[in-house]
Structures are given as structure tokens and as C-alpha cells.
Amino acid sequence: xxxxxxxxxxxxxAGLILLALTGAGNARGTVGIAGGSxxxxxxSKSTTPQQALNNLLVEVQRRHWDRAYDMxxxxxxxxxxxFIQDWVGSNGSLRSFSSLEGFDPRPLHITDDQADMRVRLxxxxxxxxxxxxxxxxxxxxxxxxxxxxxKFEIATVPAEVIPVTYLRWDLVxxxxxxxxxxxxxxxxxxRIISMNAVDTAEGAVVMGEVVNEDTIPAFVNVxxxxxxxxxxxxxxxxxxxxxxxxxxxxxxxxxxxxFPTVNLKKVKNVRMDVKAALVPASADPVxxxxxxxxxxxxxxxxxxxxxxxxxxxxxxxxPHVIASFYDNxxxxxxxxxxxxxxxxxxxxxxxxxxxxxxxLSATVHNFHVVVNQYSLGRS
Amino acid sequence: xSRLRLSCAMLCLLGVSAAQDIRVPNxxxxxxxxxxxxxxxxxxxxxxxxxxxxxKADVNLGEEIDLQPNDLRRAGExxxxxxxxxxxxxxxxxxxxxxxxxTFLVHPSRVPVAQGNAVSGVAIPFDQxxxxxxxxxxxxxxxxxxxxxxxxxxxxxxDGIAWFRTASGKSAGAVQVVxxxxxxxxxxxxxxxxxxxxxxxxxxxxxxxxxxVQTDPVHDCAGNPVPDGxxxxxxxxxxSEKSTVDAPIKQDVARAQIIASGPAVISxxxxxxxxxxxxxxxx
Numbered sequence: 001x002x003x004x005x006x007x008x009x010x011x012x013x014a015g016l017i018l019l020a021l022t023g024a025g026n027a028r029g030t031v032g033i034a035g036g037s038x039x040x041x042x043x044s045k046s047t048t049p050q051q052a053l054n055n056l057l058v059e060v061q062r063r064h065w066d067r068a069y070d071m072x073x074x075x076x077x078x079x080x081x082x083f084i085q086d087w088v089g090s091n092g093s094l095r096s097f098s099s100l101e102g103f104d105p106r107p108l109h110i111t112d113d114q115a116d117m118r119v120r121l122x123x124x125x126x127x128x129x130x131x132x133x134x135x136x137x138x139x140x141x142x143x144x145x146x147x148x149x150x151k152f153e154i155a156t157v158p159a160e161v162i163p164v165t166y167l168r169w170d171l172v173x174x175x176x177x178x179x180x181x182x183x184x185x186x187x188x189x190x191r192i193i194s195m196n197a198v199d200t201a202e203g204a205v206v207m208g209e210v211v212n213e214d215t216i217p218a219f220v221n222v223x224x225x226x227x228x229x230x231x232x233x234x235x236x237x238x239x240x241x242x243x244x245x246x247x248x249x250x251x252x253x254x255x256x257x258x259f260p261t262v263n264l265k266k267v268k269n270v271r272m273d274v275k276a277a278l279v280p281a282s283a284d285p286v287x288x289x290x291x292x293x294x295x296x297x298x299x300x301x302x303x304x305x306x307x308x309x310x311x312x313x314x315x316x317x318x319p320h321v322i323a324s325f326y327d328n329x330x331x332x333x334x335x336x337x338x339x340x341x342x343x344x345x346x347x348x349x350x351x352x353x354x355x356x357x358x359x360l361s362a363t364v365h366n367f368h369v370v371v372n373q374y375s376l377g378r379s
Numbered sequence: 380x381s382r383l384r385l386s387c388a389m390l391c392l393l394g395v396s397a398a399q400d401i402r403v404p405n406x407x408x409x410x411x412x413x414x415x416x417x418x419x420x421x422x423x424x425x426x427x428x429x430x431x432x433x434x435k436a437d438v439n440l441g442e443e444i445d446l447q448p449n450d451l452r453r454a455g456e457x458x459x460x461x462x463x464x465x466x467x468x469x470x471x472x473x474x475x476x477x478x479x480x481x482t483f484l485v486h487p488s489r490v491p492v493a494q495g496n497a498v499s500g501v502a503i504p505f506d507q508x509x510x511x512x513x514x515x516x517x518x519x520x521x522x523x524x525x526x527x528x529x530x531x532x533x534x535x536x537x538d539g540i541a542w543f544r545t546a547s548g549k550s551a552g553a554v555q556v557v558x559x560x561x562x563x564x565x566x567x568x569x570x571x572x573x574x575x576x577x578x579x580x581x582x583x584x585x586x587x588x589x590x591x592v593q594t595d596p597v598h599d600c601a602g603n604p605v606p607d608g609x610x611x612x613x614x615x616x617x618x619s620e621k622s623t624v625d626a627p628i629k630q631d632v633a634r635a636q637i638i639a640s641g642p643a644v645i646s647x648x649x650x651x652x653x654x655x656x657x658x659x660x661x662x
Contacts, residue, residue: 166627167608186487193651211650215489215572215606250576250650251610251625283608283627290622290638311624311636369623 046071049115049138050105052145057103057119060087073139077151086152091343092317092376098125098341113140118298127241127318127339133299157345162313166283169217188218190247190276194332197270200357204259204267207335209324209368210274212247217281220247222255225271226262234266235259242337244322244372246281253370254324256335285312287319287371290349294364297353302361308340308371309349316344320372321352328365344373401461403471404446409454409508410476415444415469423463429473430455454510475512478504483558483565490547491574492601498522498569499544502558504536511539521557524548524571547571551603573603579654581613581647589638590615590659592645596631604631609649611635615659617643 046052052071059068069080078086089095105119114137121132137148195208206224222243226234237257244253292306308319319340327333336354344350356364404413417423419440427434427446430453438444440463451457454475460468485500500520504512518541522530529548534541541558548554548571556567577600583592592613597605611633615622624635637645642661647654 165629167629169608184484184488186489213575213650215609217608248625248627249606249609250652252612252650286624286626286635288622288624288635288637292621292623293619306622309638367621370625 046144046146049107049110049117049145052138053105053117053119053136053147056147057100057105057121061100061103063088071146073141073146073148075139076147076149078149082152082154083149085154086149089342090154091315091345093341093343094125094127094130094318094339095123095341098123098130101129108135114138115145123341125339125341127320130339130341132341135298155342155345155348157348160347162346164284164313166286166312168282168284169280171278171280185278187278188212188214188216188247188276190214190218190220190274192222192272192274193252195270195272196332197264197267198333199264202258202260204262204264205256206259206270206272207254207256207324208332209252209254210243210247211252212249212276215249217249217279218247218276219245219279220253221245221275222257223273223275224257224259225273226259226267227269227271228266229268231268233271235262241320241372242322242335244370246279248281248283251370252368254322254332254335254368256337285310285314285316285373285375287311287316287344287373289321289369289371292367292369294356294367296361302356302358302364303353304336304356304367304369305351305353306369307349307351308344310344310346313346314375315346316373317376318374319344319350319352320374321354321369322372323354323367323369325356325360325364326366326368327363330366333363334360401459401467401469403459403469407446407451407471407473408476409451409473409506409510410448411451412448413446413451415446415459417441417444417461419463421463423461426460426462427457428460429453429457432457452508454506454508454513474514475510476506476508478512478516478560478563479507480505480509481518481558481560481563481565483556483567485556485567485569487569489570489572492547492551492571492599492603493549493574494547496544497547498554498556499542500556500558500567501540501542502534502536502560502565503540504560504563512536513539516541516560519557519559521559522548522554523557524550524552524554529554549601573605574599574601576605576609576611576649576652576654579611579647579649579652581645581654581657583645583657583659585659586636588636589640590643590645591634591636592647592657593634594628594632594647594654597628597633597649598631605649607631609633611647611649611654613637613645613647615639615643615645617641 046055056071065084101124102122103119105117108116108118117136119134123130138145190212193209193211197206212218222239225236228234239255239257242256288309288311290307290309294304297303322337324332325334338354340350340352342350400418402416407413417440421440423438423440425436425438451473454473456472458470482503490497502518516536517533520532520543530545532543551571551573554569554571558565576597580595583590607628609628610625613624613635615637617639622637626633626635643659645657
């Protein structure tokens with residue numbers, strides 16, 4: 001008995017180690033869990049399309065670029081540098097601050113030597129979790145499957161001089177010893193021009209639009225307080241990043257305020273409060289929103305597609321798209337937003353897509369898109 | 380003030396001996412000397428309570444008690460208490476001196492042109508010790524834009540405050556606002572800015588890159604140019620596709636390059652103001 005117990009423990013431990021080394025490689029990737037081998041150099045053989053894609057994405061997660069690139073088919077159109085840049089981003093884009101947290105692949109179509117897989121990629125980013133869907137083609141080469149990586153164009157811009165002649169507003173504040181009332185500058189005048197509250201599966205949502213009616217830029221934030229029948233506040237939230245905070249004169253922005261745990265049936269009243277402050281700002285860069293179109297994507301979701309065109313001479317590192325959707329009476333029925341994970345280089349464009357709930361697909365009649373932008377090294 | 384009364388009452392209740400007659404100054408003014416006389420003879424303790432002031436001294440009854448300018452620096456009600464065996468008190472009011480400064484608030488600092496009752500100003504006179512001057516004074520308010528006078532109005536202060544409210548002028552630019560009282564004057568400036576754009580009109584033409592669309596010079600309904608940096612949103616609709624550009628006005632005109640090869644309908648808006656529609660044919 002004295003000898004049997006240690007032997008059993010050693011055998012169980014060895015079994016578990018073996019299971020860990022071999023079993024994880026065959027596991028299906030799920031959100032937040034990296035698949036693949038737990039030990040470097042022990043990746044299981046890609047004998048199925050699922051396994052090939054799984055192995056590839058595990059190496060990408062680990063940023064083992066040599067090993068990941070070796071898993072691509074020779075027929076891939078992308079070179080190694082472009083393949084890496086496809087995953088790690090460049091120019092201070094959102095992708096360059098993100099990491100692949102997990103993936104969720106599923107087969108679309110598989111034959112003996114060809115396969116199409118759809119993978120849902122889960123990224124962790126500074127602006128919260130972001131999902132990305134990619135369709136990947138795989139081929140069988142001998143007894144292993146390999147992904148055919150499409151050509152990824154590394155964004156470049158020709159050398160040129162772009163004169164910037166747009167306005168900039170600076171803020172000069174008075175000293176502490178100024179006489180009372182001698183240097184007061186009023187806060188910008190902004191106004192909520194529409195508000196709508198709806199119930200969704202995720203909770204109550206308050207949305208609408210705000211306009212800067214002033215002749216100076218404004219830093220804007222919208223707060224909403226839900227009030228019950230007895231006049232008590234149920235919840236209080238702000239628009240956070242679902243608004244274009246810096247509004248130039250006469251500019252309009254959508255806003256959306258989420259109340260994740262509140263049902264609108266309990267709400268008797270909504271108290272709105274818009275706060276505006278003076279802020280230095282620049283009218284540059286100008287970003288055009290081109291080719292906006294409502295479409296149903298491959299997953300059956302209704303999305304607003306388009307392309308952002310940077311008409312200025314400055315790189316926009318993280319573009320953020322906010323869209324308001326109207327019904328046929330002009331009422332805002334939804335506000336949606338999305339970050340573009342690639343930087344917007346001068347005079348170049350990047351595609352974007354924002355989703356609309358299926359329940360609103362028949363209601364949406366028109367839309368308006370604004371672009372919020374974050375540029376490194378600029379206020 | 381109620382604290383002062385309470386303190387005085389407590390002191391008086393403690394007193395137990397012969398009465399004195401207190402004569403307080405008639406209409407004293409802050410910063411000036413004054414005196415209090417008390418009848419009787421012998422030694423007594425003198426207390427003076429006032430706004431921000433508490434003073435104690437040993438005095439001889441029957442002699443004048445001199446109050447120095449520093450003893451009466453704050454306007455308001457004062458209490459004089461004499462205790463010699465028993466306590467007696469009397470109160471007197473110290474008025475503010477003549478105005479020495481004029482605090483002037485003008486609101487707003489920016490105002491769109493031709494807005495009714497959009498500009499207001501409040502002037503408050505203070506004496507050299509920063510006491511609010513409650514005595515009625517006449518303050519002249521003047522608004523001038525360049526050489527043109529927009530307003531000139533004398534207003535009597537009431538409870539130490541004079542105010543005006545008026546419409547903004549019709550021309551954009553700086554407006555000088557002056558409040559004057561005798562030889563005192565305080566100057567403020569406010570900016571009259573253009574109102575919402577009026578008759579927003581756009582023109583456009585095809586270029587190699589797409590459609591170059593621009594506004595006519597953008598003015599408000601009074602003819603003032605809308606400030607540079609104001610956003611004009613251009614929207615091009617081509618079939619089911621739409622393109623938008625938020626372009627800032629520069630030198631009275633907003634321009635945008637829109638990429639569209641087919642026929643497009645282009646419109647413009649600035650804030651809540653809509654412009655005309657423009658139809659541009661295919662390339």
C-alpha cells in the first residue's frame with residue numbers, strides 16, 4: 001500500500017501532463033482561451049482544416065511569426081512582412097495596441113483538398129473588446145492543411161507636401177489676480193436637438209443628437225438620469241465614448257447612453273443634461289465619409305458600410321465612427337459606433353462598418369455618420 | 380447681526396448697578412472718526428460690536444469715547460455696550476462711504492447679432508473699504524461698436540445694484556460696454572458674432588478626383604460673414620450610397636471633395652440650417 005499510492009499519483013500526474021501536451025492542440029478555440037500546444041515546439045500536426053487554422057492562430061497569438069508564416073500555403077499572396085503587419089498593425093493604429101485574446105473558428109465549406117473557414121477573432125484593445133470576423137481559405141498540401149493568406153497591402157503614401165490652412169482655436173485663461181468679471185468667457189452654447197429612449201435586450205438606451213450652436217469649439221458630454229414614478233433617480237449614466245466630444249461650430253454629433261440593467265417600463269421621466277466646456281481645437285484633419293451604404297453582411301446582420309477618406313496631411317491613428325439612424329419621420333431610432341483598427345494615413349481611405357439591430361432594419365430610413373479621431377501627440 | 384444682538388443682550392443681563400445714558404453718533408460713515416458719550420461718573424468697560432468688529436476698552440463715564448476710522452471700517456449695524464455695575468447698550472448704523480470702485484459684470488461674452496434682450500449688465504458700487512454702497516446712485520451704461528453708440532442709459536441703483544438688459548446689435552465685432560459713476564468707470568468687452576447661416580447655397584463641378592463642391596460666401600441674415608471654422612456638412616447621395624464631408628468654412632467659403640463617379644444629389648447643412656440641393660451628372 002505504501003508503494004501503490006505514490007505510483008498511482010505519479011501515473012495520474014504523467015497522464016495529465018500528456019493530456020495537456022496533446023489534447024489542447026485539438027481543442028476548439030474559444031473566447032479568452034488559447035488553443036494549441038502548451039509546450040513550445042509541440043504543436044500538433046495540421047491534419048484537418050480546423051487544426052490547421054487553430055495552430056496558425058495560436059502561433060499568431062504567441063507572436064511566433066516565423067512558425068505562423070511557415071503554416072501558410074506557398075500559394076499565399078502575402079509576404080512575411082505584410083502578414084505580420086496584418087496582425088500587429090502600424091502607424092499607432094488601434095490594432096498596434098491590441099492583442100488577440102481568443103478565436104472561434106467554424107467551417108463554411110470543406111472538400112477533400114479545399115476548405116473555407118470563418119473565424120471570429122476576439123481582440124482586447126484600449127477601447128474595450130472588439131470582435132472581427134474573417135473568412136480564411138485553406139488547402140491540403142500533402143498530408144497537412146495550410147491557410148492561403150490573401151494579399152495585404154501595406155498602406156503607404158507618396159511623399160508630398162500638403163498645406164494645412166485650417167483654423168485652430170487656442171485658449172488663453174486669465175490669471176488669478178484678474179478683477180472679478182473682467183475676463184470671463186462663457187462656456188460654448190450647445191443644445192440637444194433630439195432625444196429618444198428605447199428598450200433593448202441589453203437594457204434601456206437613451207440616444208439623440210447634440211449641436212454646437214456657438215462660434216467656438218466645445219467639449220461636450222451628455223448625461224441622462226432615469227427617474228421613476230415617485231421622482232427618485234433610478235440610474236445615472238454618461239455618453240462616455242459614444243459621442244464626438246469635440247464639436248466645432250455648428251457641428252452635430254450623435255450620442256448614446258446605455259443603461260444595461262434598467263427596463264424602460266420602470267422609468268417615468270428622463271432628465272437630460274448636456275455639459276459644454278471651452279477647449280482648444282483644430283479644424284484639421286477633415287475626414288470624409290464616402291460610399292455609405294446599408295447592407296446585409298454574410299452573417300445576415302444589417303450593417304452600414306463605408307470608407308473614411310482622410311483629406312488632410314496628418315495621420316489619424318484611431319478613427320472612431322459614430323452613426324445615427326433615423327426613421328422616415330426623421331426621429332433618431334438608433335446610434336451605433338465602431339472603431340477602425342487601422343490608421344488613416346494622409347489622403348488615404350479605410351473601410352468601416354457599424355451594425356444595426358435586426359429589429360430596426362425595416363425602420364431605418366436615413367443615417368448620419370460623424371468621425372471622431374484620436375491622433376497620437378495631439379490634444 | 381442676530382449674533383451681535385444676542386451677545387449684547389447677554390452682556391446687558393449680567394449688569395446689576397446704576398444706569399448710564401448712552402448717546403451714539405448720528406449718521407456715521409465708515410472710515411470717519413466718531414464719538415460716543417456716556418453720562419455718569421466713575422470707571423466702566425466699553426464694548427463695541429459690529430460687522431467683523433469686536434472691541435473692548437476701559438473708559439471713564441462722563442467723557443467722550445472716540446472711535447477711530449479703523450474701528451468703523453465695515454458698513455452695518457453696531458452695538459455700543461457700557462458696563463459699570465450694570466450694562467446698557469445702544470445701536471447705530473454705519474453707512475458706506477462714497478463709491479470708490481465699480482464692479483461690472485456683462486453677460487454673455489459672445490452673443491449672436493440681432494437677438495432680443497440678449498445682453499445684460501450689472502454694476503455694483505463699492506466704497507474704498509469694499510462696502511456695498513446702498514445709497515441710490517446714478518450709473519450710466521454705454522454700449523459702443525466702433526464709433527456707433529448702441530445704447531446709453533442712466534440707471535439709478537436700487538439696494539446697491541443697477542442693471543440693464545438690451546438687444547444685441549446687427550454687426551458682428553467687438554462691443555465696448557462701459558459703466559460710469561461720477562469719475563469712476565469700468566469697461567468690459569463682448570463679442571457680437573454672426574448668427575446662423577442664411578441662404579446657404581452650394582455650387583459644384585466634376586474634377587478628376589470626383590466632385591468639388593463649395594458654398595457661396597456664407598453669411599447670416601444680417602449680412603455678417605459666418606466665422607471661419609464653422610462646419611458645413613456636405614452630403615452626396617448617389618443611388619443607395621451616400622457620402623458626407625464635414626468641412627470648415629475658410630475665408631467665408633466651405634469646400635469639400637466628394638468621390639462619386641455616377642450622378643449625385645448634393646446638399647449642404649450647417650447646424651440646423653439646410654442649404655440648396657445640387658444635381659451633378661455622371662462623369
